[in-house]
Amino acid sequence: MGLSGGGCMVFGCLSLILMIYILPFAALSLAAVGGSQVKASIGALFVPAIYKTDSAGYTLINSTSIFFRLLLRDDAYQMGVYYNDLILKFSHLENKTSAVPIATYTLPGFYQKGNDHGSTIDRSDYVEAAGFSWEEASRNVSEVVLRVDLATAVRFKYAWWKSKRHTILAQSDVKVSTTTGNKVAQKDIRLRSSTQHHSGVHYKGFIAFSLAFYILVSIVWFISIFFTCRDD
Structure with missing residues (x-):
């Protein structure tokens, strides 16, 4: 077996933190837009x-x-x-x-x-x-x-x-x-x-960076969960 149930619980908490990232992403996205969109x-x-x-x-x-x-x-x-x-x-x-x-x-x-x-x-x-x-x-x-x-x-x-x-x-x-x-x-x-x-340039740059960061963190999270909680 992989790590104990406690270990999986830790990574479950980390996944929750990852999902919570959506909240500031939404807030910052809304703050970045302006009438120029x-x-x-x-x-x-x-x-x-x-x-x-x-x-x-x-x-x-x-x-x-x-x-x-x-x-x-x-x-x-x-x-x-x-x-x-x-x-x-x-x-x-x-x-x-x-x-x-x-x-x-x-x-x-x-x-x-x-x-x-x-x-x-x-x-x-x-x-x-x-x-x-x-x-x-x-x-x-x-x-x-x-x-x-x-x-x-x-x-x-x-x-x-x-x-x-x-x-x-x-x-x-x-x-x-x-x-x-x-x-x-x-x-x-x-x-x-x-x-x-005119916040268009800054807004598009922020969105591109946020999406790239979110995808990268998601990949790392899935790999970590797989190797931590998988069966032998």
Whole structure:
């Protein structure tokens, strides 16, 4: 026989200590994340009121709507995200310093489930720009520039634990063609902010180190248990 039952009990206690490692791992993981793990983008934006049907002029569709597609990506490893209400504000950018608010959209808070490779939520909807003249804004120009602002707060979830709240304030300018009514850029437009805590590099390094350490300790533990408690 191997070591006595007492010896196996010792290693059983060590295994318990190993499992307890998960607790500080979760705590440190949640402490390492920040708002920069959530990335918001505008995938599509369409304003039917400025759609030009021919070179002679504009056919103003009787609509004040702004149709958009919002993408929310969670890059936190195996962590879900609780969102407060998301507020999108659309403004007409007359020049580099003057932005006129024209519409506000509120998306009720929700939970985004995480996974090993990040997760993305796709929300498509529209908002009314009441009291704004698209005809004047699009007259004699090839593009209309809209500024999109996003404001929300998030909490990350790992297993049964949640992080503190992180405020996210992000924005970007979206050029809309007066020929097609669609955003000019073919790619998604990232909403960016300088106010978020950019902890992405430190967070990914911590996760990589923690996983490597956990795997190494687990291997040593299994080998120790095998040689200590096995029969002759």
